[in-house]
Amino acid sequence: MQSDNSIIKEIFKNLSFTDEEIKIIESVFHKIIVKKGTILLNAGDIVDTQYYILNGCLRTYHIDTHGKEHTVQFGIKDWWISDYTAFFSSEKSIMTIEVIQDATIYKITEQDKSYLYNQIPKIDRFFRIKLERAFAAFQKRILADLSLSAKERYLRFINTYPNIEKSIKNYHIASYLGITTESLSRIRKEM
Amino acid sequence: MQSDNSIIKEIFKNLSFTDEEIKIIESVFHKIIVKKGTILLNAGDIVDTQYYILNGCLRTYHIDTHGKEHTVQFGIKDWWISDYTAFFSSEKSIMTIEVIQDATIYKITEQDKSYLYNQIPKIDRFFRIKLERAFAAFQKRILADLSLSAKERYLRFINTYPNIEKSIKNYHIASYLGITTESLSRIRKEM
DNA sequence: CGCGACGTTGATTTGCCTCAACGATTGTGG
DNA sequence: CCACAATCGTTGAGGCAAATCAACGTCGCG
Numbered sequence: 001m002q003s004d005n006s007i008i009k010e011i012f013k014n015l016s017f018t019d020e021e022i023k024i025i026e027s028v029f030h031k032i033i034v035k036k037g038t039i040l041l042n043a044g045d046i047v048d049t050q051y052y053i054l055n056g057c058l059r060t061y062h063i064d065t066h067g068k069e070h071t072v073q074f075g076i077k078d079w080w081i082s083d084y085t086a087f088f089s090s091e092k093s094i095m096t097i098e099v100i101q102d103a104t105i106y107k108i109t110e111q112d113k114s115y116l117y118n119q120i121p122k123i124d125r126f127f128r129i130k131l132e133r134a135f136a137a138f139q140k141r142i143l144a145d146l147s148l149s150a151k152e153r154y155l156r157f158i159n160t161y162p163n164i165e166k167s168i169k170n171y172h173i174a175s176y177l178g179i180t181t182e183s184l185s186r187i188r189k190e191m
Numbered sequence: 192m193q194s195d196n197s198i199i200k201e202i203f204k205n206l207s208f209t210d211e212e213i214k215i216i217e218s219v220f221h222k223i224i225v226k227k228g229t230i231l232l233n234a235g236d237i238v239d240t241q242y243y244i245l246n247g248c249l250r251t252y253h254i255d256t257h258g259k260e261h262t263v264q265f266g267i268k269d270w271w272i273s274d275y276t277a278f279f280s281s282e283k284s285i286m287t288i289e290v291i292q293d294a295t296i297y298k299i300t301e302q303d304k305s306y307l308y309n310q311i312p313k314i315d316r317f318f319r320i321k322l323e324r325a326f327a328a329f330q331k332r333i334l335a336d337l338s339l340s341a342k343e344r345y346l347r348f349i350n351t352y353p354n355i356e357k358s359i360k361n362y363h364i365a366s367y368l369g370i371t372t373e374s375l376s377r378i379r380k381e382m
Numbered sequence: 383c384g385c386g387a388c389g390t391t392g393a394t395t396t397g398c399c400t401c402a403a404c405g406a407t408t409g410t411g412g
Numbered sequence: 413c414c415a416c417a418a419t420c421g422t423t424g425a426g427g428c429a430a431a432t433c434a435a436c437g438t439c440g441c442g
Contacts, residue, residue, distance in 0.1 A: 064338040084327040124315040131322040136275040147255040
């Protein structure tokens with residue numbers, strides 16, 4: 001257990017806490033290092049954990065009725081990842097969360113998160129603001145999916161995730177863009 | 192100005208407030224009735240207001256570089272509507288918010304909302320939870336756009352918005368589904 | 383080195399779009 | 413309240429972007 005306040009510096013930048021609050025925070029977040037290929041959440045599992053990404057890369061994907069993978073989200077530095085869809089319908093996940101580049105993450109259970117909200121009300125605000133940003137990002141994504149061609153979506157992707165583009169698999173990008181690997185290959189060729 | 196606490200009962204169900212807090216809330220929300228066809232926010236405008244829908248129906252759409260409309264969201268009873276994308280990039284809206292069925296709404300400016308957050312911290316939690324739901328809805332929408340055919344997306348739409356389907360225009364639905372009115376017409380025919 | 387995973391290329395198919403024309407419905411002024 | 417126009421929805425013919433299916437390079441790792 002780290003007692004160097006690193007979690008405070010890493011996750012809750014710009015916020016200040018009492019010693020008592022820091023103790024609470026350190027007791028509910030757990031820092032773990034995960035290897036490429038690790039599955040943090042499997043479709044069908046109970047969703048009871050959220051993840052904060054310090055470094056590395058995760059992806060959240062869904063397998064549809066035809067067996068095809070669809071990447072809903074890449075998780076990079078400073079993003080929170082979970083399957084929110086599960087919270088308000090069933091409790092079972094329809095998503096899989098996979099580590100695609102070795103990562104350092106903080107995990108917290110839903111139960112501990114509720115506890116945290118109740119003990120330190122300012123955490124509500126912190127997550128409200130995080131959610132506003134994530135919401136905006138998704139609103140943009142929907143717009144892009146509706147209005148752009150495959151090639152335009154790829155260009156937008158490169159812009160949105162400039163650093164991960166080289167280090168992740170072709171078919172991860174394709175499944176994020178909603179196209180096949182073959183199509184992505186052809187798009188790249190003509191550039 | 193209503194002094195019957197109706198806003199508390201309507202928006203902030205399940206929460207309790209002091210008389211002082213109620214006064215603050217009533218001072219920042221404004222209830223208005225808007226007619227079908229009204230534009231609440233125009234693309235290019237400064238985004239400084241959010242809307243809560245008591246009844247009626249709004250839609251948020253974007254016009255792309257080819258002049259085509261894309262409906263990002265329908266706003267129905269108990270939803271909050273705004274252009275979040277604008278908050279974190281430019282302050283100018285890229286969306287238009289249009290009333291498509293006579294509606295009763297509450298409006299609040301961003302400035303007043305900040306004031307409200309500071310005066311009544313539990314409001315942070317209220318909106319955090321609202322955002323979690325909205326986020327989950329968008330996560331599902333992205334999945335649907337990625338994995339379903341036009342016909343399947345239409346069926347999902349009917350399920351998601353069972354009541355508004357009859358009262359809104361064909362081309363609104365088509366622009367939400369990401370297809371043309373002609374395609375939607377053909378999909379309906381074969382059902 | 384050799385095998386499996388990943389990426390590319392080609393031929394063909396298909397779902398949806400485009401363009402065009404024609405019904406149906408709605409709203410409005412006389 | 414009807415007539416007519418404008419808006420909205422439907423239908424058909426043809427085209428295109430991306431999918432599918434199949435085969436073949438290429439890269440990285442045990």
